[in-house]
Amino acid sequence: MADAAVHNAHPPGFAHQFEDMEQQHEAGNLGMWVFLVTEIMFFGGLFACYAVYRALHLQAFETGSRLLDVRFGAANTAVLIASSLTMALAIHSAQTGKRKSVVMFYLILTMILGAAFLGIKFTFEWRHDFVEHLVPGFGFEVRPEWGAIAQQVPMFFCFYFFMTGLHALHMIIGIGILTVLTIMASRGRFNEQYYAPLEVTGLYWHFVDIVWIFLFPLLYLIGGHYAMRGGH
Amino acid sequence: MSTVVTDIQPGAPPESSRVHYLNANYGIKSWLLTTDHKRIALLYLGSITLMFFVGGAFAVLMRLHLIEPRGALVEPDTYNKLFTLHGIIMVFFFLVPSIPATLGNFLVPMMIGARDLAFPRLNLLSWYIYIVGAIFTLYATISGGVDTGWTFYTPYSSGFSHTQVVPVALGVFITGFSSILTGLNFVVTIHKMRAPGLTWFRLPLFIWAIYATSIIFILGTPVIAITLFLLGLERLLHIGIFDPAIGGDPILFQHLFWFYSHPAVYIMILPGMGVMSELVTCFSRKKIFGYSFVGFSSMAIAVISFLVWGHHMFVSGQSIYAGLIFSVLSFLVAIPSAIKVFNWTATLYKGSVSYQAPMLYAMGFIGLFTMGGLTGLFLASLATDVHLNGTYFIVAHFHYIMVGGAVMAYLGGIHFWWPKITGRMYPDGWARFAALVIFVGFNLTFFPQFMLGYLGMPRRYAVYPAEFQVLNVMSSAGASILGVGYLIPLIYLVWSMRYGPVAGPNPWRAKGLEWETPSPPPTENFDEIPVVTEEAYDYANPNPGAARG
Numbered sequence: 013m014a015d016a017a018v019h020n021a022h023p024p025g026f027a028h029q030f031e032d033m034e035q036q037h038e039a040g041n042l043g044m045w046v047f048l049v050t051e052i053m054f055f056g057g058l059f060a061c062y063a064v065y066r067a068l069h070l071q072a073f074e075t076g077s078r079l080l081d082v083r084f085g086a087a088n089t090a091v092l093i094a095s096s097l098t099m100a101l102a103i104h105s106a107q108t109g110k111r112k113s114v115v116m117f118y119l120i121l122t123m124i125l126g127a128a129f130l131g132i133k134f135t136f137e138w139r140h141d142f143v144e145h146l147v148p149g150f151g152f153e154v155r156p157e158w159g160a161i162a163q164q165v166p167m168f169f170c171f172y173f174f175m176t177g178l179h180a181l182h183m184i185i186g187i188g189i190l191t192v193l194t195i196m197a198s199r200g201r202f203n204e205q206y207y208a209p210l211e212v213t214g215l216y217w218h219f220v221d222i223v224w225i226f227l228f229p230l231l232y233l234i235g236g237h238y239a240m241r242g243g244h
Numbered sequence: 245m246s247t248v249v250t251d252i253q254p255g256a257p258p259e260s261s262r263v264h265y266l267n268a269n270y271g272i273k274s275w276l277l278t279t280d281h282k283r284i285a286l287l288y289l290g291s292i293t294l295m296f297f298v299g300g301a302f303a304v305l306m307r308l309h310l311i312e313p314r315g316a317l318v319e320p321d322t323y324n325k326l327f328t329l330h331g332i333i334m335v336f337f338f339l340v341p342s343i344p345a346t347l348g349n350f351l352v353p354m355m356i357g358a359r360d361l362a363f364p365r366l367n368l369l370s371w372y373i374y375i376v377g378a379i380f381t382l383y384a385t386i387s388g389g390v391d392t393g394w395t396f397y398t399p400y401s402s403g404f405s406h407t408q409v410v411p412v413a414l415g416v417f418i419t420g421f422s423s424i425l426t427g428l429n430f431v432v433t434i435h436k437m438r439a440p441g442l443t444w445f446r447l448p449l450f451i452w453a454i455y456a457t458s459i460i461f462i463l464g465t466p467v468i469a470i471t472l473f474l475l476g477l478e479r480l481l482h483i484g485i486f487d488p489a490i491g492g493d494p495i496l497f498q499h500l501f502w503f504y505s506h507p508a509v510y511i512m513i514l515p516g517m518g519v520m521s522e523l524v525t526c527f528s529r530k531k532i533f534g535y536s537f538v539g540f541s542s543m544a545i546a547v548i549s550f551l552v553w554g555h556h557m558f559v560s561g562q563s564i565y566a567g568l569i570f571s572v573l574s575f576l577v578a579i580p581s582a583i584k585v586f587n588w589t590a591t592l593y594k595g596s597v598s599y600q601a602p603m604l605y606a607m608g609f610i611g612l613f614t615m616g617g618l619t620g621l622f623l624a625s626l627a628t629d630v631h632l633n634g635t636y637f638i639v640a641h642f643h644y645i646m647v648g649g650a651v652m653a654y655l656g657g658i659h660f661w662w663p664k665i666t667g668r669m670y671p672d673g674w675a676r677f678a679a680l681v682i683f684v685g686f687n688l689t690f691f692p693q694f695m696l697g698y699l700g701m702p703r704r705y706a707v708y709p710a711e712f713q714v715l716n717v718m719s720s721a722g723a724s725i726l727g728v729g730y731l732i733p734l735i736y737l738v739w740s741m742r743y744g745p746v747a748g749p750n751p752w753r754a755k756g757l758e759w760e761t762p763s764p765p766p767t768e769n770f771d772e773i774p775v776v777t778e779e780a781y782d783y784a785n786p787n788p789g790a791a792r793g
Contacts, residue, residue, distance in 0.1 A: 029353075029360035030437070031773070039362040039436040046428045046462060054466035057500060061474070061485070064496055072491075149481035163484075164491040170483050174474070 025206050037208050044212040048219050051182075055223055058178070062171050062230065069168075072161040074235040076168030079146060084137040085232040088129050092221050095125035099217045106207040112200050115210075119194045122217070126187045133180055147173065172231050179227060182220045189213050264667070264764040279364035280767055285350035286665070287371050292338050292346065293734070295378060298385075299333035300727065302326045307689075307723040313710045323706035324391035325407065331394030333385075336416045337378055339650055340508060343515035344461075345374070345426055347657045348454045350665060352430055354758035355448050357439025357776065359768040362432040370425040377419030384408035384415065393704065395505070398486035398497040402478040410479055413472045420465045420472075423511075427461025430454055439757065441776035445539070448756055448780050449532060452539040453518025456546035460507045460514075463550065468504035471497065498560055502553035510549040512646055513613075514542055516653030517584055520606055523656050524588045525781040526754040527603035528595025532781050534587045541580035548577040558629045567626055574624035581617055585610060600752075601675030605656030608683045612648025616641055619694065637697025640690045648686055655682070655733065662737065663747030667764040670740040674732060682729035688722025755781055 030036040066073045102118035138147075145153035148166045158165055193213060196202065202210060265282045268274075275283060306326050309317040318326065349367065353360050361367050384390055390412045392401040401409050434455050438447070474485045475497070484490030486497040525532050532538055554562055554570030562570075588610060597603070619641045622628045632638065663669050692715040697703075701712050708716065750759040761770050778785065 027364075028768075029358065029362070029364060035436060039432050042435060043363060043428060043432045046431050050424050050428070050462050050466045053463055054470050057467040057470035058474075061496065061500070064493065065491075068493070069491055148483040167484055167491055170477075170485060174477070 024201055025208070033205065040208045040212050041215070044215045048215065051219060051223075055175075055178070058171070058175055059226070059230075062175070065167055065171070069161065069164040070235070072158075072164035073168045075158060075161065076165050076172070077231065077233075077235055079144070080172070080232050081137065081140060082232045084132055084140070085228050088132050089224065089228050091125050091129045091132070092224050095122050095129070096218055096221045098122040098125060099214050103207065103210045103214045106197075106202040106210050107204065109204045112197050112202070115197045115202060116194055119190055119197060123187050123190045123194070126183055126190070130180060130183055130187075133176065141169075175227055175231065179220065179223055182223070186213070186217050186220055189216070262762065263766065264762065265767045266667075266764050268767045277368075279360070279368055281349050281353050281361050281364065281367060282665075282765065282769075284367050284371055285346050285348075288341060288345040288349060288374070291371075291375060291378065292341055295333055295337040296730075298382070299330050299338055300730065302330035302333070304723065304727055306330065307720040309706065310708070310716050311720050313708050313713050313716075315706050318706075320706040321391065322389075324393075324704070325389035327704055328390050328393050329385055332381065332390070332412060332416065334646075335394055335508070335512075336419055337374075337381065339512040339646055340419075340423060341374060341426075342512070342650065342654050343519060343657060344430070344454060344457055344511075345371075345422075347450075347519065347654075347661060348430065348457075348515060349426075351450065351661065351758055352433055352454060353437070354664075354761070354765065354769050355451055355756060356434065356437060356442055357757045357770060357774045358433060358437040359770070359773075361429045362437055363429050366425050367429055370422040370429070373425070374419055374422040377415045377417075377422065380411050380415030380418060384411035387411075395501060396472070396475060396497075397501075398475060398478070398492075398494045399488060402475055402485075403487055403489075410476050413476050417469050417472045417476070420469045423461045424465045427458035427465075430458040431462065434458075439774050439776055442757075445536065446776055446779050447539075448518075449521035449535070449538050449542075450515075450518035452542045453514045453521070456542040457511050457514045459543075459546045460511050460549065464504040464507040464511075467500060468508075471500040471504070495557070495561055498557050499553065502556045503550070506553040506556065507546075507549040509642070509645065510545050512650045514545060516609065516650045516657075517542065517581075519653045519657035519660070520584070520588060520609055522754075522756070523602050523606040523660055524591050525783065526660070526752050527600060527606070528592050528597045529783045530591055530595040530781070531779070531783060532587065533590035533593075534583075535780065537583050538587050541583045544580040545577060548573065548580070552577050555624050555629070558626055559633050571624055571626050575621065578617060578621060578624075581613075585614055585617075599676070601670075601672055601679055602656045602660035602752075604676055604679035604683075605652050605659065608679065608686075609649055609652040609656065612644050612652060612683075612686065616644025616648055619644065632697060634702055635697035636693040636701050636703055639703050640693035640697060643690045643693075648690070652682070655679075658737070659733075660752070661758075662740070663751045664758060664763045664765070666741050666744070667747055667762075668740045668742075668744030669747045669751060670733075670736050670744055674736045678729055678732040678736075681725060681732065685722050685725030685727075685729045689719050689726050690722070692716070692718045692722070755783060 026033060027036060030039065098118045098121040102115055102122060105114045105118060141147055142150065145151050146169055148169050152166055152169070154162045154165070190213065193209060196209065265280055275287065278284060278287075305317065306323065309315050309323060309326075315323065349361070352358075388408050390405070390407045390409055392405050392407070392409060396409070396413060401413075434447075434451060477483065478485045478487060478492075484492045486492045486494050488494055521532055521538055552570060552574045554566055555574045558567050558570075588606075599607075619637070623632055623638065623641060659670070659675055696712055696715050696719075699712070701708055747763050749762050751763075752759075757770075757774055757776070758765075760774060
């Protein structure tokens with residue numbers, strides 16, 4: 013029934029190269045999944061480097077990990093998981109034909125949580141790292157107690173900043189897309205038939221969350237705060 | 245939507261008044277903002293042709309220099325920049341996008357009976373990304389060049405080279421996203437937009453090849469992107485990732501580099517293999533021998549190609565056991581390639597073979613690719629590789645694959661689909677002559693390099709012992725013939741766009757949906773979406789319209 017309606021009048025957002033709305037919807041979803049595969053390979057290269065160097069310089073990586081403040085990471089994990097929930101609720105409310113103000117509410121909430129993540133990261137955590145002279149290339153200071161591994165501790169921080177920086181860049185892009193979606197929602201572009209941009213953005217947003225779910229333990233937890241090997 | 249197509253009656257109006265994708269609208273803006281896959285294909289065609297001749301110019305300078313043992317032309321430092329820029333431009337800015345971005349862009353929607361790719365704006369974006377990457381690279385070329393070799397090996401590239409490593413690496417990094425988006429677009433289009441009745445096993449084998457190539461784009465390119473990103477950061481901020489002085493591992497860079505760059509060899513050759521299947525069937529008027537073997541061998545190549553990168557590192561300090569496994573896997577990846585060569589030759593058997601220009605390129609491909617492939621096995625064997633690694637043998641080997649294989653197929657494909665792209669025929673006599681000149685020039689250039697390499701002449705050196713001069717002069721002479729061979733098609737193809745005879749929809753009487761629409765095609769490719777009822781290459785069925793439902 014919905015199909016017939018689609019054929020009669022071209023709904024908003026229908027692109028000429030497709031046969032019908034369903035084909036367009038499937039193509040959009042598949043496209044995003046394929047894109048996420050490329051993202052996995054992109055982050056995967058970094059994770060592979062991290063794994064190799066962690067194996068080579070275990071003690072240095074543990075020392076570096078202990079210098080991070082786990083409270084920042086934990087708080088951000090909670091913020092990010094909450095933002096995934098609000099993103100899913102935004103899609104759900106469009107899918108079930110809720111008023112546009114409801115969709116907008118959840119989208120804006122998602123953006124606020126995303127911005128909170130970035131705020132904690134940049135203004136508190138990275139600032140803290142900078143004050144502690146932990147930023148390689150920008151006044152990094154080798155501490156005397158590191159001894160023989162002093163050359164390798166900066167490498168941990170290289171990875172820490174590359175990985176969380178690349179992740180933060182994805183968050184910023186995500187917030188940009190959410191801004192566009194909020195404007196689209198305010199113009200009443202989404203309904204039960206057409207919510208594909210929300211769904212596709214949702215896939216991206218959840219992916220970025222999942223990357224963090226791997227980053228958090230890799231950087232903050234394992235071998236750092238809980239497994240107290242080595243040290244002095 | 246279909247404003248252009250609706251007022252055309254198929255075949256009714258005279259050729260001159262028919263509206264097609266080239267004359268649907270005019271002006272520079274209608275090209276730079278187009279989302280039509282056919283126009284984007286032509287944008288790519290123009291840009292990669294430019295890059296091909298830039299890269300070719302560096303090769304000409306190198307071959308001129310090597311006429312004399314002490315070097316005839318440039319300083320050794322300049323020579324280092326010449327081979328580096330030749331490699332980078334030819335690999336990343338010509339070979340990788342060559343067939344996918346031009347013929348693939350033009351043909352994928354037409355062959356599967358779609359109006360356009362799934363994401364037309366993304367397609368245009370990928371061309372702009374390519375252009376931005378090319379500008380960075382050309383800027384670096386003009387502002388001093390780069391001398392690391394196209395492989396960017398660390399720690400030389402990150403800590404020691406005093407040339408423009410960062411702009412070039414950035415250019416390659418950016419262009420990678422163009423490949424990724426093109427691959428993504430193809431995968432989605434092939435999955436979701438095939439015409440009714442066009443099942444996977446009725447697809448032209450070109451589509452299988454492009455699909456396999458896209459998988460490599462998607463899985464491989466992000467890894468080189470992150471690797472070059474890390475290289476750039478290490479160089480700019482002087483922080484250690486690959487620098488052994490601060491605990492980094494330069495071998496890890498090589499692993500990551502070849503994890504992409506070996507599969508990238510198949511990015512270059514797989515689409516050429518796809519073109520081959522189209523040419524061989526059309527010009528022997530026969531169904532392909534062993535359709536599913538040819539199709540699946542493309543997929544097998546895509547998968548296995550990700551497992552062989554270590555054969556570039558047999559002498560880099562990689563574990564001998566890893567070397568053994570990579571050696572075995574490298575032998576395995578030769579099998580699907582061999583399957584294709586055997587199937588093409590079996591297709592020729594008892595076919596009604598004719599030797600128009602595209603077929604001459606196809607014949608050249610079979611011979612040259614076979615030589616390139618077999619010499620690859622020398623290099624996949626651990627013991628012989630120790631002797632041959634880093635010599636001209638390697639240079640000759642990969643030029644037989646990439647120039648003898650990929651470029652021959654590219655030119656064959658351009659000649660085959662030229663009447664479809666432009667609606668005009670080129671002079672066939674000149675085209676056959678050029679194919680012959682290229683074949684002769686190519687062999688004269690690169691066969692002596694096999695001998696030079698076997699005798700021990702190392703690659704990337706600006707000087708060489710006097711006893712190698714005869715073979716080097718032969719190679720340089722061949723290169724000048726090859727250069728002329730590449731210029732001839734440039735001239736007559738451009739000429740034919742205006743003065744060539746009108747081709748008609750199907751000058752080769754070929755099978756495939758792209759031949760069932762006028763030449764040049766209308767903006768939305770088909771007046772109505774075709775329904776497919778027969779298998780690919782059904783040349784036994786004389787009715788050209790049989791594929792139409």
